Structure formats: C-alpha cells, structure tokens
Amino acid sequence: MKALLLVDIQNDFLPGGALAVPDGDAVIPVANRLAERFDLVVASQDWHAANHGSFASQHPGHAVGDVVDLHGLDQILWPDHCVQGGAGAAFAADLHADRIEHVVRKGQNPDVDSYSAFFDNGHRVDTSLDDYLRLQEVDALVILGLALDYCVKYTAIDARRLSYDTTVVLEGTRAVNLSPGDADAAIAEMTEAGVAVIHESELNGASVGAPRTGDR
Ligand code: VGL
Ligand code: ZN
Numbered sequence: 001m002k003a004l005l006l007v008d009i010q011n012d013f014l015p016g017g018a019l020a021v022p023d024g025d026a027v028i029p030v031a032n033r034l035a036e037r038f039d040l041v042v043a044s045q046d047w048h049a050a051n052h053g054s055f056a057s058q059h060p061g062h063a064v065g066d067v068v069d070l071h072g073l074d075q076i077l078w079p080d081h082c083v084q085g086g087a088g089a090a091f092a093a094d095l096h097a098d099r100i101e102h103v104v105r106k107g108q109n110p111d112v113d114s115y116s117a118f119f120d121n122g123h124r125v126d127t128s129l130d131d132y133l134r135l136q137e138v139d140a141l142v143i144l145g146l147a148l149d150y151c152v153k154y155t156a157i158d159a160r161r162l163s164y165d166t167t168v169v170l171e172g173t174r175a176v177n178l179s180p181g182d183a184d185a186a187i188a189e190m191t192e193a194g195v196a197v198i199h200e201s202e203l204n205g206a207s208v209g210a211p212r213t214g215d216r
Contacts, residue, residue: 004038007145012088030172035099044117046082047105116154140165144172
C-alpha cells in the first residue's frame, strides 16, 4: 500500500520561524489536500536537543552557514531550531495533523544531525520508520514537506535505497536554497536515485492511493 509522508512541516521552517524556508507555508494546503486521499499518513518532526551540534550557537567563533566537522561528518551550522517541546518544533497550526497516524522524531542526539526521516546523517542509527512502514505493508511513499534540499531530499533518497516506490510532489515542497540552484540540484539528485519528482496534477489516477472510504 501507498502512504503519504509529511516531512518536517513545523513552525520553525515557516516564514517567521527560526529556520524559515522561503514560501514554506505554501506546502500546507497541498499536504492537507493529499492527506484526505491516503489511507495512511505519517510524518517526521525535527526534534533537537537544545544543545544540538548542528546549531551555530554551540560553536563559538562560527556563524550560521559555516561548515564544521561534527564528530567526523561535515555539518552545516543552522540557527537554533525545532528544539524539543518548543513552539518552533510544533506542527504548523494549519496542518491537519489529526490525519497523521504515526510520527517519527529525529535529530535528538546532539552529536549527529538527521536530515532523513529514516537514518541519522552517518547512517548509523535508524528512526524505526522503515520498521513501522513495513509492518503496515507500505511499499510506496509519496513525500512532501520541508525542506526540499535537505530533509525531503535525504528522506526520498533513503526511501529509494530501502526500495520503496518513491514520489516527491513538487508543489508540496520548498527549498532553503542557501546557494541558488540548490533546489534544482536536489531534484536532479533525487531523480538520479530513482525518485519520481512530479507535479500534484500527475498524482491523479492509478498512482495515488484509493480515496478513503467511509467519510466521503
Ligand atoms: C532541516 C536543516 C536543518 C529540514 C532540518 O527539515 O530540511 N534542514 N534541520
Ligand atoms: Zn534540524
């Protein structure tokens, strides 16, 4: 079966948030629309310890955007964001979160970042999302959320590696674009990895989960 995976649709990634993704709130109506069409909706939540090593605040002498070595991995430094339990870490208020059946939280370990909803950036520890999806007999994922050039990209590429039929819906995602061109590069990388990157209109028909029965 096919599930919808909503990546990090959290206040800190919306305009006005700590790590605002330009036009990030535009993904919310798309997420809400698609959530009505899937039998299973799951979500990831960036969920950092307050002293997380991806925060520039933890690296005196460094600024947001610098790249440092974090226990052997290149790490872009970000503003403090999505601190566990904080308002910035909450799902966007307009997101129909009542449709979400299962949430995986990532990025708790201060020593390693976790862009993918499946693994930390060192691919050492998994979030248990794969186990959960297999138990639900999910074999195909439609992915959207924030941000296209980080968490959506790494989640989609890992999903392919884990052999899910994987689709990313362009209207449902926006990029940070630290460098102009990052969005296009992310789309190219995902496509190269076997991810179908499509428009929402192309989701019609056989490729989407059957309409939910019972309430419509
Ligand atoms: C993300 C940067 C840092 C994301 C999370 O959700 O794309 N990006 N933490
Ligand atoms: Zn983060």
